Amino acid sequence: MRPGTQIATLAVVVIIAIGTAVLPAMADTEGSSTGSFNLGNAAPSVTSITLHNADHSDPTISDMTPQTEYAVKIEISDANTLNDISEILVIIKTNGTGTGDSDSVTDKATYKWIPEGGGTWSKVGPTGTWDIDASQSSEPDDLGATAGTWWLNFVPGKVARESTSWDIYVNVTDKGSLTGDKIVWGKTMNWYGEISAEDTSYSFGDIGLGDTNKPISTPSDGNINVKTISNGNYKLSSKSGNWSKGSDWAVLDWDGTLDAGHFALKVDGSGDVSTSNYVSTSSEPITDYSNVNAPTAETGDTKEIYQWISVATSGLLPGTYSGTYYVQIANEA
Structure with a gap:
């Protein structure tokens, strides 16, 4: 018999021997107990x-x-x-x-x-x-x-x-x-600002040729009130232009020379003409309001703007001249 055949036969004998073995009788070999755990709530x-x-x-x-x-x-x-x-x-x-x-x-x-x-x-x-x-x-x-x-x-x-x-x-x-x-x-x-006029009109009243630094007469407190709302420091600037009476014009002067037919406006925030600045045709900061601390109240802060007018000694015809004065709020970082 070849060696390979002998090995196969022996393997069969071993398998049969295990399958026919007789085991002694035994009592139960396992017990049991019930376990539990509680899974807690997980935080979000x-x-x-x-x-x-x-x-x-x-x-x-x-x-x-x-x-x-x-x-x-x-x-x-x-x-x-x-x-x-x-x-x-x-x-x-x-x-x-x-x-x-x-x-x-x-x-x-x-x-x-x-x-x-x-x-x-x-x-x-x-x-x-x-x-x-x-x-x-x-x-x-x-x-x-x-x-x-x-x-x-x-x-x-x-x-x-x-x-x-x-x-x-x-x-x-x-x-x-x-x-x-x-x-x-x-x-x-970011910076935010808004402005509105509380006094939407004002007047200097009667002016004579050659008069200088005449204050506002109406409103009676002598100033223009504007309301500002801002979340950061800001500046107020203003400008105006030529004022008219029908087809007649008064030319805005911003250097104080007051040539014939000219008028000038000065402006500040404290009511002191000696510290005021001239109003120009381009926006310039208003004295006292070149850097205003903010935030303001959410309903706004009232700022008073004082003005004075001067007119030339000649070149203007009698009558009521009117024009527009602009005030602007801007960021002052």
Whole structure:
């Protein structure tokens, strides 16, 4: 017999021997015990915060301007599904303002999302011109998922402080009172300003040829009131042009020479003609208002503008001359 055949036969014998072995009877060799564990509630997590234009488009942005609408994109995850989330707070603030500080028109605004009503965004504070566009703010379509995206569309208030150090902070709370949060820094609030005339007309009354430095007679306080609103330091500038009486013209002079047929206007903010400056046909800063500290009140600050008129000794016909005086507000960094 060949060696290979012997090996195969022996293998068969061994298999049969094992299969026919008789084992002794034994009692039960296993016991059992029931175990359990409790999986605790997982805290939610804010995974991303980005700032966008109001239409939610990319790329992300870092600059804001008061009274312009923007959108915050918030990405959140929760292992217990997004149905576990009970509240989202979004705080937009200056860097030196704490998240627990009171809301203010200059430095902090708070917005909130709750799941009631299928998801509702609202402004918590402050009152005033900070606003929310609830129609464009949203939550994920599927709150049964473990991650999703929220959008908050908001409008910074008129006097949201001009600064390169604005933050966006998000805090999310679940139904077990566990929280997660995230903050992003380095957003910019650009300068904003507006101006309106409270005194829309004024008069110097009766003037004689050759009169100099005659003050405003109407209004009776001798000045023109304008209202300014700004979120950062600003300057007021003014200009005018030639004034007319029908087809007759009085030519604006801005260097004090007062040639025939000319008149000159001086202006300042304190009522002191000795520190005033001439009004030109191009905008020039008004003395006392070349660098005004701000933010102003959100309803505006009233500024008084004093004027004095001088007329040439000849070249002007009798009658009432009228013209337009312009006041402009601009950034003074």
